Amino acid sequence: MRKLCPALGLLLLYTPQGAYAQDSGSPSASELRELCTERPGLTTAACTVDPGHLQLEVGLADWERDKDPDERKDTLKLGDIQLRYGLAAQTEVQISWSAYVRTVTRDYQANVLERAHGIGDLTIGLxxxxxxPQEKANGLAAGMLPYITLPTGTNQGGDGDWSAGLVVPLSYKFxxxxxLAVSPRAEAAVDEDRSGRHFAYGAAAGIQISLSDKIRMSPEVEIMRDRDPADVATLASAALSLAWRIKEMTQLDVQYVAGLxxxxxxxxxxxxxxxxx
Known part of the structure; x- marks a missing residue:
């Protein structure tokens, strides 16, 4: 899995669609389900990828800042890759991995600056x-997504130990x-000391508003209860994202998340x- 890289992801994204349509029996883009992505957003879509087809979702850049009176931590991810492959009419396998993770931590008390960079953990989900199974159908959509994260990260690029969880994607298209989308989640999350696990749970909820045939806006909120032995905490976020369908099977996205x-x-x-x- 470590052979994946952002350059490979971009190459696949810009390979002409016609090269894949030449296979015998392969449906054209018009015969596939509507493009339904898990990015951007805090919620998870209930839809699955068409059987025998691959969907590539790449976070080109993802930056986060966490600041308190004692320290400030900036995290940058480049090439945050998710592969989704349709196994059956309503089943898909997912593989997610970060090709590059850079962290910069400034300790105000000790006046120390620490930098680290490496690769991220590998997550496999079903x-x-x-x-x-497709987004354009009105009414209720539901799914289940169990996953496990393996500690493949290097130099603080990952959590340091394995974790596992379950997401239950729910939505109602009016x-x-x-x-309207809701995604309850429960997880055996890695402890802050990077060894062992604790229980974390919560949910994300939001609405998706189609501003046109090609542009979608999604305001969302998420609340998680993290029962880490070192520091039990409640995490609360609000997000706003925009998705632009530049082609029938290609989408660009941008997301802003604020801690509450x-x-x-x-x-x-x-x-x-x-x-x-």
Whole structure:
């Protein structure tokens, strides 16, 4: 998995669609389900990728700042790659990995600046859609997404130990303009000392507003209860994202996330691109 890199992701994204349509029996883009991505946003979509097809979602740049009276930590991720492959009509496998993670931590008390960079952890998930596998169907959509994260990160690029969790994506599409999404989550999260696990749980919720056939806006909120033995905390965030469908199976996105309390990172900015083959 470590052979993946941002250059490979971009190469796949810009490979002409026609090269894939030449395979015998391969459907054209018009015959595929509508492009339905898991980025941008705090919620998770219930939809799955068409059987036998690959969807690539790449975070080109993702920056986060977490500041308190004692220290400030800046984290930059480049090439945050997620591969989604349709195994069956309502089942997909997911593989996620960060190609480059850079952290800069300034300790105000000791007046020390620490820098580290490496690769991120590897996450493998299996999404099972329970109702409405494609986004354009009105009404209720539901799914289940169990996942496990393996400690492949180097130089503080990952959590330091394995973790696992379950997301239950739920949404209700009222019409072509408005969709309500809720994503409850429970996780065996890694302890702050990077060894061992604790229970974390919460949910993200938001609405998706289609401003046009190509542009979607999503205001969202997320609350998580993190029962880390070192510091039990409640994390609360608000986000606003925009997604622009530049082609039928290609999307650009941008997201802004703000922390709502002192336990939550102050700000996060991310841009990315998605494409289904």
């Amino acid at each position: 999404k099972q859609n329970l109702k409405h 019409n072509d303009t408005l969709l 309390n002192s336990d939550t990172p102050d700000v996060r900015l991310a841009i990315g691109i998605s494409r289904k083959f």
